Amino acid sequence: MTTSALWPPRIRVLDGPGGRRVLLDLRAATLVPLLLLALLLLCAASLTVGDSDIPARTVASALVGDGEPGTVRIVTQWRLPRTLLAVLGGACLALSGAIFQSMTRNPLGSPDIIGFSAGAYTGSLLVTLVLGGAGLSVAAGAFLGGLVTAILVYALAFRRGVQGFRLIVVGIAVSAVLAALNSYLLVTAQLEEAVTAAIWGAGSLNGARWVDASLVAGSLALLAPGCVLLCRRMRMLELGDDFARALGVNAERTRVALIVLGVGLVSVTTAVTGPITFIALAAPQIAKRMVHASGPALLTSALTGAGLLLASDLIAQRIIAPNQYPVGVVTACLGGTYLVWLMSRRQKDIA
Numbered sequence: 001m002t003t004s005a006l007w008p009p010r011i012r013v014l015d016g017p018g019g020r021r022v023l024l025d026l027r028a029a030t031l032v033p034l035l036l037l038a039l040l041l042l043c044a045a046s047l048t049v050g051d052s053d054i055p056a057r058t059v060a061s062a063l064v065g066d067g068e069p070g071t072v073r074i075v076t077q078w079r080l081p082r083t084l085l086a087v088l089g090g091a092c093l094a095l096s097g098a099i100f101q102s103m104t105r106n107p108l109g110s111p112d113i114i115g116f117s118a119g120a121y122t123g124s125l126l127v128t129l130v131l132g133g134a135g136l137s138v139a140a141g142a143f144l145g146g147l148v149t150a151i152l153v154y155a156l157a158f159r160r161g162v163q164g165f166r167l168i169v170v171g172i173a174v175s176a177v178l179a180a181l182n183s184y185l186l187v188t189a190q191l192e193e194a195v196t197a198a199i200w201g202a203g204s205l206n207g208a209r210w211v212d213a214s215l216v217a218g219s220l221a222l223l224a225p226g227c228v229l230l231c232r233r234m235r236m237l238e239l240g241d242d243f244a245r246a247l248g249v250n251a252e253r254t255r256v257a258l259i260v261l262g263v264g265l266v267s268v269t270t271a272v273t274g275p276i277t278f279i280a281l282a283a284p285q286i287a288k289r290m291v292h293a294s295g296p297a298l299l300t301s302a303l304t305g306a307g308l309l310l311a312s313d314l315i316a317q318r319i320i321a322p323n324q325y326p327v328g329v330v331t332a333c334l335g336g337t338y339l340v341w342l343m344s345r346r347q348k349d350i351a
Helices: 026-049 056-063 071-102 116-130 135-155 166-186 191-201 210-229 233-237 243-244 252-275 279-291 298-320 328-348
Strands: 009-017 021-025
Touching: 021 056, 026 056, 026 071, 026 279, 026 298, 056 071, 071 166, 071 210, 071 252, 071 279, 071 298, 116 135, 116 166, 116 191, 116 252, 135 166, 135 252, 166 191, 210 233, 210 252, 210 298, 233 243, 233 252, 243 252, 279 298, 279 328, 298 328
Parallel strands: none
Antiparallel strands: 009 021
């Protein structure tokens, strides 16, 4: 029995302001509060567990500055920034994945598959290892690296327009070249710098600070409205360029705007946490299956990505190893399993 049979989609037409009709998807309206509740529970668990478990009541007191100074410091300066960074970073990665999967009309069209994450990582390594930069300069380097990679992939894939499959194949090739370049940068760097960059390159939330969470939050607040504004055009592009042009949508201009938004979301997160893989790949597809959506489900994708990254961080902290295991290793294992399942399912559909 399919998910749609267990939870049939229901669309209700509401009267909006100015006499406009608004379509309300009851399934999505029901699912979003459930995802928010699950995310709050994960946040509570993230704040209470660690090297030393803290009772929920003590955590609540520490959040308002009441309690022992050591406990307040652990909760507000160590665990809370890490939790918020996981939530915000997961949402950014999921939104970026939803954008590129919609643009390529392919579930494999994820920024970590088509090389944009690798390009952002290259930009970060060039700034830190070659130029000796830090802070906002690393974020700027990651954005420029991801953007240059996106332009290169787009130019190489352009043949009287861009086909999603060609974009993915070209992106995989460019990603392989960038991976070799990243390895070269690490091998030729100073030992201490190379070790730090390699650990960071695994994708980690260790040592998260308020400035890191603030940077990702600012980027999400700046770019998310653009994603919402272009959501309708994304749905039209999924139906084909000819159909979109017939409705007055400039396909190429819309793609360029979507690439800037998607690269910005994934690049800033990569600059702060390192390249965390497979969240951008899996979260949008899981969200679409839950709401049974035909187009990009941005809100549910963001909530799903936030929950996946936070849950993966909890696994990395407590279940695998309590000594701050990199979360990127966990997401790679879970995402690799999901990718195998996705490919096997698509193979069955083709057969």
